[in-house]
Amino acid sequence: MSATPIRATRPATRGMPVPPEVTVHDLPVTGELPAALSGRYVRIGPNPVDPNQHPFVGDGMVHGIALRDGRAVWYRNRWIRTDRVCRQLAEHPLPGPRHGLSDNANANVIQHAGRTLALGEAGVLPVELDDELGSVATIDFDGTLPNGFASHPECDPITGELFTVAYYHELPYVQYLIVDVAGRIRRCEPVAVQGTPMMHSLSLTDRHALLYDLPVVFDTDLATVGSRYPYAWDRDRPARIGVLPREAAGTAIRWFDVDPCYVFHPLNAYEIGDRIIADVIRHDRVFDRDRLRPSESRPTLHRWTIDLATGTTADEQLDDLAQECPRVDDRRKTMPYRYGYTVAMGPGNPFGGSVLLKHDLLRKTVALHDFGPGREAGEAVFVPRTPTSAEDEGWLLTYVHDAGTDRTDLVVLNADDFTGPPQAVVHLPVSVPHGFHAAWLPTDMLRAW
Numbered sequence: 001m002s003a004t005p006i007r008a009t010r011p012a013t014r015g016m017p018v019p020p021e022v023t024v025h026d027l028p029v030t031g032e033l034p035a036a037l038s039g040r041y042v043r044i045g046p047n048p049v050d051p052n053q054h055p056f057v058g059d060g061m062v063h064g065i066a067l068r069d070g071r072a073v074w075y076r077n078r079w080i081r082t083d084r085v086c087r088q089l090a091e092h093p094l095p096g097p098r099h100g101l102s103d104n105a106n107a108n109v110i111q112h113a114g115r116t117l118a119l120g121e122a123g124v125l126p127v128e129l130d131d132e133l134g135s136v137a138t139i140d141f142d143g144t145l146p147n148g149f150a151s152h153p154e155c156d157p158i159t160g161e162l163f164t165v166a167y168y169h170e171l172p173y174v175q176y177l178i179v180d181v182a183g184r185i186r187r188c189e190p191v192a193v194q195g196t197p198m199m200h201s202l203s204l205t206d207r208h209a210l211l212y213d214l215p216v217v218f219d220t221d222l223a224t225v226g227s228r229y230p231y232a233w234d235r236d237r238p239a240r241i242g243v244l245p246r247e248a249a250g251t252a253i254r255w256f257d258v259d260p261c262y263v264f265h266p267l268n269a270y271e272i273g274d275r276i277i278a279d280v281i282r283h284d285r286v287f288d289r290d291r292l293r294p295s296e297s298r299p300t301l302h303r304w305t306i307d308l309a310t311g312t313t314a315d316e317q318l319d320d321l322a323q324e325c326p327r328v329d330d331r332r333k334t335m336p337y338r339y340g341y342t343v344a345m346g347p348g349n350p351f352g353g354s355v356l357l358k359h360d361l362l363r364k365t366v367a368l369h370d371f372g373p374g375r376e377a378g379e380a381v382f383v384p385r386t387p388t389s390a391e392d393e394g395w396l397l398t399y400v401h402d403a404g405t406d407r408t409d410l411v412v413l414n415a416d417d418f419t420g421p422p423q424a425v426v427h428l429p430v431s432v433p434h435g436f437h438a439a440w441l442p443t444d445m446l447r448a449w
């Protein structure tokens with residue numbers, strides 16, 4: 001553990017002190033914020049980003065903006081209260097259970113069963129957040145979760161249940177989990193795997209879960225020398241996709257070989273007859289020669305087609321742009337869909353870039369929204385204008401950092417006027433550091449705030 005005081009550390013790439021926790025009310029807005037946008041846009045990530053540490057292990061900070069009645073009501077940034085952060089801030093540790101070596105929930109934020117949860121990697125337990133992004137407690141889903149959880153659950157938009165796969169290096173299997181709409185684990189299936197692969201996410205169709213058993217594994221040599229995230233590329237390990245019926249035992253999984261690669265994030269997946277279509281961001285190689293970089297190649301959008309009748313797979317690269325942070329209209333998860341939104345990666349930048357991409361997967365076209373030189377967008381989240389709006393009829397929300405001013409904006413684009421001017425821009429008086437994943441947390445799923 002580093003003994004560096006949290007408030008004195010600096011992000012690697014921006015040269016500015018990491019801001020203390022701040023609260024700013026009534027932020028200035030350019031354009032017109034839609035009154036229907038009522039909720040919180042949040043992004044979480046490791047803060048500070050230390051170039052000498054594995055990019056996954058910085059202490060988590062969540063940055064959020066509350067929108068209501070056409071106003072930007074507040075901005076808040078808050079450390080996730082890990083035990084380490086509580087010690088640094090001279091606070092009591094969070095109540096709740098502990099699991100494993102890390103409690104660093106720095107990777108993702110979701111809203112489920114009335115709770116806002118910060119999620120981490122490699123068996124970290126979720127941290128429940130309050131409406132103002134303060135840490136409340138670590139949770140194990142009311143005692144129903146064995147071992148640890150995961151950072152990338154998929155939510156079935158029809159049932160509202162969460163599906164995920166959790167890995168932890170001391171387990172000889174991975175855990176396939178289903179969380180019911182009451183926020184309790186209703187299914188936990190061990191799935192046997194060789195060694196201890198890093199499974200960052202899974203894909204979900206209306207019938208199957210797809211598990212990605214790829215060549216990044218727990219490395220005991222790295223663990224021995226004290227790495228806080230001891231996972232590395234294994235050149236001898238094959239790559240395969242596991243297809244598991246959603247309600248089956250873990251032993252029912254069917255494995256399909258693919259060329260060695262790594263997938264952090266799926267875009268979406270669905271089924272047509274006996275074929276499963278899985279769209280993912282595919283990295284040729286990660287954590288091999290350089291174990292501090294999340295990619296050693298240009299991540300690109302691929303379509304895997306798995307034919308359950310013939311037992312074959314096909315791999316199609318959909319375009320040659322380097323990109324990550326894939327998102328869809330979450331109402332289209334698990335089913336045929338047309339549009340995907342990603343971030344074109346800037347040179348040498350694994351966290352963002354100046355260009356958002358909108359994929360029309362029906363017409364096989366890509367549109368670009370370029371924020372201009374020196375500006376860096378992160379993961380863009382789609383919000384429909386109304387619950388019944390068609391796919392793509394809504395807004396895309398993303399933080400955009402300006403290197404010239406070292407300030408960050410929240411930019412609201414009209415997804416269906418993707419290359420047009422923003423619908424609105426909320427101006428922050430601070431810089432939001434690089435981050436991982438973003439979420440829109442609508443008010444109507446929460447208590448009043």
Ligand SMILES: [Fe+2]
Binds near residue numbers: 151436
């Ligand atoms: Fe991720």
